[in-house]
Amino acid sequence: MxxxxxxxxxxxxxxxxxxxxxxxxxxxxxxxxxxxxxxxxxxxxxxxxxxxxxxxxxxxxxxxxxxxxxxxxxQPTAQDDTSAIIEQYKTKLLIAEQDKVHPKREYMKEIEDVKVTFEKQLRCKSAEIEECLAELQQTKEKFQREMEKDQLEKEKKSKRVKY
Known part of the structure; x- marks a missing residue:
């Protein structure tokens, strides 16, 4: 540069x-x-x-x-003094505006950080829920197989008893 x-x-x-x-x-x-x-x-x-x-x-x-x-x-003139005062006022307004924007940026960053944290937690909980659902589905299928097996045994017994 x-x-x-x-x-x-x-x-x-x-x-x-x-x-x-x-x-x-x-x-x-x-x-x-x-x-x-x-x-x-x-x-x-x-x-x-x-x-x-x-x-x-x-x-x-x-x-x-x-x-x-x-x-x-x-050598400053009256016009220079007035211009200087106006410029100083404008400068102070600009600084005040920057001071107002800075906390807003920090607040928005904090919100984004919280959002990211919650999204991570949500993904973890979603994964846990998916695991639980898979286990429940397996348990349900196992229970249905056992029920079908019991039903078949009952039917076999009832057929034996009839003959």
């Missing part, structure tokens, strides 16, 4: 990085829109993205950032 510049990468390029999904890519792009040029320090301060994710990516050369010395200080 080639090195991706965090300050020019598209959403798709960011999503191509291990551990960076759509939500984290969106958060990184929003932070870049707010800040202009991101530094490693800026990356580590993105709310909703673990700050420990970036160091290994930079160390491996997967991601590069412009150093703080190369970053030009940008």
């Amino acid at each position: 080639s090195t991706i510049n965090i300050n020019t990468a598209t959403k798709e390029e960011l999503m191509g990085i291990r551990d960076i999904g759509e939500a984290r890519a969106n958060l990184s792009i929003k932070a870049r829109k707010i800040k202009g040029t991101l530094t490693l320090k800026d990356l580590k301060m993105i709310e909703g993205v673990p700050n420990t994710i970036w160091d290994p990516l930079i160390r491996k050369g997967t991601v590069e950032v412009i150093s703080e010395e190369e970053t030009q200080e940008k």
Whole structure:
């Protein structure tokens, strides 16, 4: 994988990085829109993205950032402040939405695990029932043979008695 510049990468390029999904890519792009040029320090301060994710990516050369010395200080304007507040609000909404989805995924996984467990138990019980049914069928057939045998003996005795 080639090195991706965090300050020019598209959403798709960011999503191509291990551990960076759509939500984290969106958060990184929003932070870049707010800040202009991101530094490693800026990356580590993105709310909703673990700050420990970036160091290994930079160390491996997967991601590069412009150093703080190369970053030009940008004087914020009232419009920038408003945009920043709106972007922060959107970021917090996105994080809240992710927090809501995560427990749902865990709950669905637990349900699937319980389903798998019950299906295994059901297969085992079904096998036991099949064995019991087979034994009952054998017992029934044996009992019918004995009944037929007894019936034949009774018939033979009754024929002997008649002669």
